Amino acid sequence: MSIFSAATLGSVPSGFYFLSNIFTSDASCTLSPPFPSLVNHSKFYKHCHKSPSGRSSFHAAKIFVSANANTQVLDGESASPDSVRQARVSADWKAARSYHESGFIYEGRIEGHNGGGLLVRFFSLVGFLPFSQLSPSHSCKEPQKSIHEIAKGLNGSVISTKVIQADEENKKLIVSEKEAAWSKYSEQVEVGDIFEARVGSVEHYGAFIHLRFPDGFYHLTGLVHVSEVSWDLVQDVRDILTEGDEVRVKVTSVDREKSRITLSIKQLEEDPLLETLDKVIPQDASAAPDLLSNSNISNIEPLPGLGTIFEELLREDGINDVRISRQGFEKRVVSQDLQLWLSNAPPTNQKFTLLARAGRQVQEIHLTTSLDQEGIKKALQRALERVP
Template identity: 70%
Template structure:
């Protein structure tokens, strides 16, 4: 991916002013006009969509007696207004800003990576210099490597440490009319590193934010940095039924994940933790209740369905399952007895094995008993999980 290094305006922006002292000195302005030029960056709010580029149009108005000439900027000829009320240096700056807006739109449309210098920050993100313009990079658009490198630091401390450095970014918004110039480092990182991963890869990772629907996890690359972020959906956290992801994962946890899908157009990665572990249900079916009917090494006997008494509480659950839409039939097939007590409480699992003729396998377990249940349904695996969850919420 081509990388362009922007020509950066040097010198500090004292008080977040829009013009440098050099600009003011070169324009030979009267002191009363200087105050109209020096306008603080006040159009940044806490929401990224309201952050705008700090480059402003001049408050002066050209008179009707204007003269148009051509000024060459960056190899292109641009019309420049010359008037007694507008100093030539200001006209050149206006033309330069227009050319820079055009360059920003070109980067946005092409998706190329450019570099900008971080000039400061506020409560929502970083102020980034792009040629003569100053745009905004919201904190959520920063690469996860910054947070994972120094996890104990606050956003403001990280931003302060980045001030003055160059950063590789993509332009994601460039609207000259509303003076909105927005950057993303995450999108630049995606372009650099997404081609280095594939479905099936197993990576070390660190848990970021944890939500009701899953956990966002930062992937560590061979250079030791965390460049990309993926989602571990709640259904991929554990083989057990997880009702609250926060019971299993906490921000900062070090985990191993498997990449199960990559959506390159949307810059999305789907991850799994549970697929790195053996399905405990399938292992139990093989050892306790073998499919061929023989006795497993960890079991004492196998009972036929004709004389099986449902485990305490299981009969009510099966009756409730039959009330769910899409559940056609539920019946106990076989029973096994383990040599050791796993849990006195009733536990219920859904097999990860593919269904055969719309038949899924459930496993109920309590004490030493293990009962295999055949579930005939038109639902898919996720639909069965939701039906089971609704039933378990209803049954005390």
């Protein structure tokens, strides 16, 4: 009686094994396989017969185990249950290493959970899937449930996993649903894409954001750094975002080698640094009592560090004059550090506009120059490199 042959397996990665020509004595029974299936779902069946004592005995005429070109043949009565079991376990660890090296996805059945994660069947072995390696789709689908309640509900289901550790010596077989999800869905993510998303865990340095895909599930997670949360000055992201918040994010980078996505929330909002100068500093001083008018130009002190930059700019060929034209105060702090922004507005009488900001204070600077916009950018870069 042939259980199955190599032909039934189709194309499988090295490290898989197959058994053939397993015989049993008179009365036989078929037990459910101890694992879901091989890659092509060809079932493995163990045939046994009941002895008078009620115990199942196992008799094998020949067991052929093949894994990474290593073979083992056990014949006749020498194939004791223990040797058969050990041969199968050894072959399954080789399969696990093969999955780890190749990156193939394994469909594993969840057989239970403990305090730290799920127990996932891998052929005759049991792998461990830490809760941290679960796809965000589960928690986003049932946000009101605890992780242990979610784990209990997953018992008996089949999930896609990747082997991330296969240590036979220490009996550690670790699998990840997150890594499998990355293989399936990361190619659908490109820089510039915009996603509806949900906030996951939040730290002072950033927030982990779960991305919702067209199928309605949250398959991948990216990081919004503290600097990309808001145009306002943010010291601690936990002051702005809370787990479960619904947000829109823009993909700013995708590192496919490290399986990382970086995101931005603020880039989908109006950049206050790119508002028109008349919005930031209204021409009509009466509209903003705290603004200094043009008649007070001589009283404007350059922002800290700006005077040194002016001196360096005047050393550049093509820049004839640098002076502050207006000053104002914004409603919110964008950055405590000095920032310089070159206006995209066309020059008037060879004058370009530069905007300097620090804290709430804003100063408009006119550059009288024969340089074009690209030339000014290079001159600014050289000047700033000379500033200590």
